[in-house]
Structures are given as structure tokens and as C-alpha cells.
Amino acid sequence: MYSVSTADYLQADSFSQLGERAILMDQSKSCQCELLAVKKAVRMKKVCVSRELQKRAEQIYATDIEYVYSERFEHAVASDDILHPLQKLCADLNPDSDYELSEFDFQQAQLYTVPLLEKEQEVILFRGMNYLKFRAETLKSQIDLKSPCIGLLDRIEQKLKDARRLRNYIIQANLRLVVSIAKNLTDRANLFEDLVSDGHLPLIRAVEIFDVERGNRFSTYGTWAVRNFLFRTTKKGRKYRKTFLNGAETLALGMSDSRSTQRSHEAYHQTIDDVLQKVLQTLDAREQLILKRRFGLAKSDTPEKFREIAEDLGVSTERVRQLTIRSLQRMREAIEEQKLEIPDIPEII
Structure with missing residues (x-):
């Protein structure tokens, strides 16, 4: 059964206590309050489980719980490593009021009531959100539709609720x-x-x-x-999609503009280079040559003008410009299709 302490947290249900509540519920065992009565009733061939409870169990069992899996969720100390930092962070954040999507007014100042998240805070919240969903999915597999346990259903619902509140906090931030x-x-x-x-x-x-x-x-x-x-x-x-203001050009410009800080940001440059090489392979030889010369992507090159590239290729300047735009668009589409992620340049440099 749940302890008095657990029941208190379920009733309080505050964001600041979310992490502590998650730890407590993760340590709780499945409630046995209904099982003995159900088994006894089954032996007596009586309908003991109410239709309402059974319907609730069926709805939870049929719920598709989507989360981003991590191998660390399977570790024996996952609860300590993930939920204890979450407990401290939730207590520190302690928003004055919980964020409700349905009541959000975009014109109000509450757009900025939640401060920007630091990188470490972001990791803790995302990791905690997905771990709670993972645990809910694990517990869901334990549901017995013929004799559902109220305590187990409560735990699953609370984990999903807390995960949703973490998601909403991240959204507002x-x-x-x-x-x-x-x-x-x-x-x-x-x-x-x-x-x-x-x-x-x-x-x-x-x-x-x-x-x-x-x-x-x-x-x-x-x-x-x-x-x-x-x-x-x-x-x-x-209009922007048809011009240089797209992710592919940002990627290319990031390569050339960041070269001055290469030694101090080797990891960043390696990531950019890996992504760039992948998407460049989707272009033909001439398109690759134009982009490398236009943005100075070779390590020893400097960016060249359209006119200079056009003279060497024996085509018009306008043609080189058109090929550049088309190539950048194809790179952008490749980035989206392959779901490649690019580090935030302003944050690193």
C-alpha cells in the first residue's frame, strides 16, 4: 500500500515537490488493496471489479506512451542518477503557478515568467521527463485487466502527469x-x-x-x-526558403566564420565538418565545387565571388548564383531528411 507520505504528495501535487514525489513513487511497491478481495470474489464467481475501474485500466493499458529512450534508464541506479537531480532542480525552480496550455494567452507577459534554462537544467528536465514516461510504460505492462490494482494505476497516471508538467515547463521556458x-x-x-x-x-x-x-x-x-x-x-x-536564409547556408557560413577559433573549438568544428560532408555527398561534383569555393570550405581556401567562380567554369555569374541557391536548398532538404542536428553557433563561439 501507499504510505501516508506518498498519499500526501499525491494530494499536494506541486511542481516544487515533483522530483521528491517521483522518487517516493518509484520506490513504492504495487498496491495490494484490491487483489485479495478480487481473488476471493473470483473464486466465488462474483463480479468484484467495478466496470469503472476496469475501464480505467483498459484506457491506461491502451495509452501509447511516447518517449525518447536512453540506455541509462535501464541502469540499477537510474532512479538515483535521474530523479535526485530532478528533485533538487524542481525545488529550486518552484514556479508560482503551473503552466496550462489551454489557458495560455500569447499577448501576456507570462511569456517570460519562466527564465531561460541553463544547459545542465535542460538536461535534467528532459531526462527526467523521458524517464518518468519510461517507468510508466514499464509499469503499464504489469496491469492485470481482469483484476486491476488501483495503486498501480495511480502510480502510472501520476508519472504521466508529472512528465507532462515537465514538458510544459520546458515549453514555456x-x-x-x-x-x-x-x-x-x-x-x-x-x-x-x-x-x-x-x-x-x-x-x-x-x-x-x-x-x-x-x-x-x-x-x-x-x-x-x-x-x-x-x-x-x-x-x-x-521567400526565405528560396534564398540564402536557410540552414544549409548557416552551416556553410558557420564553417568559414568560425575558422579563427578552430583550435579552441575543435569538437565543434569536427561536428560541423561531419554534418557538412554528409550533406555535400548528396550533390553532384560541380555543385560541391561551387559551394566549397563560394564559402571557402576547404581548409586553406577563402570565400570567392560568384564572378570568379563563373569565369573558371565558363558560365554566367547568374548561373553560378542559381546553382548555389539550388545546392543550398538540396543540402537543407538532406539535413531535414537525415534528421541531422547542428550545434548552436552563437552559443559556442
């Missing part, structure tokens, strides 16, 4: 991301409030599928998700 992108795409046909509302959807999805174990910041992944979605739905965005 990153809403500035949506606002910054939406401001640049506002026009007569696309009001700022509408764009922020539209950008909210890909942000939620990005939080749900982001793999923090890869070592990247969520701002990088979230920016791509929101920007790509809004670029497809707005006139200004479609």
Missing part, C-alpha cells in the same frame, strides 16, 4: 524562441498572435521528440522545428 521567429514573419496576412500560436505546435512536438543525450541544446533543434514549420505557411517564409 522556450516560448521566446517562437516569438523571435514570428516577429520576422509578420505581415498583413499573418498577424503576430496567429504566428506565435501556429509556432506553438511544432515547439511542443520538438520537446516531445528531442534527444538530450546527443549533447545538443534544445534551442538549436527547436529553432529548426518552429522556423521550418512557419516558413512553409507564410509568404515571407517561402
